[in-house]
Amino acid sequence: MRAIAFHDVNDFRIEEVEVPKIGFGEVLLKLKACGLCGTDIHKAIHKTVNPGTVLGHEYTGEIVKVGEGVTKFKIGDRVVGAIHVPCFTCHYCQRQHYTLCPEFRETNIDPGGFAEYIRLSEKHVRHLLFGIPDSMSYQHATLAEPVACCIHGQKAAEIRPGDNVLIMGAGPIGVIHGQLLKHKDVSNVMISDVSSYKLSKAKEFGIDYTVNIKNDSLKDVVDKVTDNQGVDIVIIAAGVSSLLPEAVQLLRRGGRVICFSPFEKYPEVTIDAGRFFKDEISIVGTYSVSPYEFEEAILNISNGTIDAEKMITHEMAIDQVGEAITFAASPDEEVMKVVIVD
Template structure:
């Protein structure tokens, strides 16, 4: 059990979701373990994984207590990143791109939430969660904050046709967030019927399965041959990148959210000479937590049906397998015993 220094908070973990990045880390993807092509090692082992956590404060450092901001028993969440506050990015307010880049669950100095207890250090960005918000909804704050950020990056307008590729937990969060932007048409793509049906309930106007129809042609047909205005890639599958580049209109906006398990190649001339696209990356959920907590709490961001499995922490391997296969499971949550 970690103990609180003067500026720390110790929480008893209530629940921790399993993310696709946890699976890729477990399997050894170069995005996390580095490779011989220049990608540095991101993981600092040994570490405790888990960055989709919520919990209750059980120990508070003297400086934290003196500030009066948090007290024992508060239900809390911290953003995934623990920024250094000193690098170029932190000083500019771009803390989510902190050069040191300590993220809970990937480095041993900021161990994650797949444990009974975890420590929030001084630099943590911590928020209170309503005590009466059901766990199955509260545990989605972290992934949904990422979803909100990705949707914001797409600059969706009222007259846009927006396509979200992938209706996993994050893609479903994007559906709810994109619906709040009220585009003229919101299209969601996925290969699993249960996820598509949930996307429809969450606000998608059109749902399609790329394995059963030519989705590129279908989107072009509904846009007089031009293509969609915004394409948000949230599948983590390499084929979705080429699909999006072919589907999007000239001068469109492509948002890449996924972390891939392998190197992805594409025809970059589509981005430049052929279509002059705006290409946006999306990382973490900066400045999105207060809105996300409020919108989940009041129902603006729908959550019902996203958490499909709740398992004891000792059954983490079963949970990882369920998340990897995705058959009948969308979000798997672990709870300490």
């Protein structure tokens, strides 16, 4: 089968590899579509994975083989799933921090979503594989994983009716957050970015206020919308560490910042630590997705809460993965979400 392997920056190779063999409780999936995630772009550009790695985790496809002991699924089922599975029994799992489980990062699909077939382990099949409606296209189903991640993040935000929410970053994750928020009883949703194109797309999704920080003061907009009170929630959906101190400044008393992007490759920042005591603010990080958000994500795509048709702006072939990453990473391109199809 064909698999697209990362070897270096701008060096993706089409390789012929054996179709994975499945064992007890496992299934073999024929990939139909796989979304290109910001983390795929980050890994490819910053070389955080080993040469030979097959990226891609927003996968969906058709089951073509089932192992002995599989009763939940059958050949021909259309499914979508996640890449990591927790153990459900460790210290972190018992406290519902499933993504911190030591086994979480050790469980993976084989080989990766940018291939013709993948093997899903018994744990994946039991806990993190879900059927998709016949009415949902494979392309739209690729959004289930990022939507589930956003649902997971918003749980940590503890959003309440009447809240004013600011999203920093109008990429795919930012606009997914925005669409989910517009279906909650919040007062206003604001989103900021430097891309006029992405902000115009955010407007199409019904987000109340868009702010191009190259041209306008974000603080002025927040002050105007909230009557100088600040926002109740800030969701940082861009991996820029300098956004964190700004987010803290824009919070209302008792507010909460949700860090939804990795900052590890960026410099340290200084925040106003006094606000933790005198204003009871909080900063919470959220990573990936637990097994308990996928069905809600599929429903949100199916019922139109997430406008999948508008989200997916480009489809590219599996042998164009390298081109797709370069294209999606360019700040000059008018692109929201790229899906790889076979």
